[in-house]
Amino acid sequence: MTAYSRRLGDPTHKPNPNLAPLLKPHFYAVRIHAGLACTSLGLEADADGRVLDVSGMLIPVLYTAGIDMNSPFKGAYLGADANLGPSITFGYRAA
Ligand SMILES: Cc1cc2nc3c(=O)[nH]c(=O)nc-3n(C[C@H](O)[C@H](O)[C@H](O)COP(=O)(O)OP(=O)(O)OC[C@H]3O[C@@H](n4cnc5c(N)ncnc54)[C@H](O)[C@@H]3O)c2cc1C
Numbered sequence: 747m748t749a750y751s752r753r754l755g756d757p758t759h760k761p762n763p764n765l766a767p768l769l770k771p772h773f774y775a776v777r778i779h780a781g782l783a784c785t786s787l788g789l790e791a792d793a794d795g796r797v798l799d800v801s802g803m804l805i806p807v808l809y810t811a812g813i814d815m816n817s818p819f820k821g822a823y824l825g826a827d828a829n830l831g832p833s834i835t836f837g838y839r840a841a
Contacts, residue, residue, distance in 0.1 A: 750825055788816045795840030811837035 747764070755763030789810045790798045797808040812833040819828055 748822075750823075787821045788814045790816045791836070793836075793839065795836045809840040811840050 747762070752763050756766075757763055759766055790802075791810050792798060792804070795809045795811050795815065797805045797810050799805055813829060815832070815836055817828070818832055823829075
């Protein structure tokens with residue numbers, strides 16, 4: 747569990763701030779399906795959104811931004827707008 751997910755729980759509840767027994771009814775159930783809201787690993791690029799090949803060389807006239815681009819956070823979702831912030835920033839720089 748990351749520090750970020752611990753912060754979303756109840757810090758007074760030990761040992762896990764996000765897990766507790768369900769003791770008091772009413773109980774409800776929902777069917778949950780896994781979905782993809784975003785990715786945070788993608789094409790490696792420089793600060794202007796120019797795509798780099800596996801050896802770190804620029805691929806001419808190939809740009810990336812948004813979820814196609816490798817996140818500056820390298821695979822971690824650190825918190826709100828970890829996707830939209832870099833998407834807007836690097837989209838602007840690439841344009
Ligand atoms: C429910 C939800 C909540 C989210 N909340 C947050 C949040 O709070 N903060 C945050 O940072 N991120 C959040 N995200 C993630 C964020 O929205 C995405 O990371 C971001 O929108 C990705 O932008 P993008 O431009 O890369 O891709 P997209 O926004 O998916 O844009 C891709 C575009 O390409 C178009 N397209 C696809 N195929 C074709 C084609 N063949 N020809 C032409 N057009 C095509 C699509 O229609 C779409 O408009 C959330 C995502 C979801 C689903």
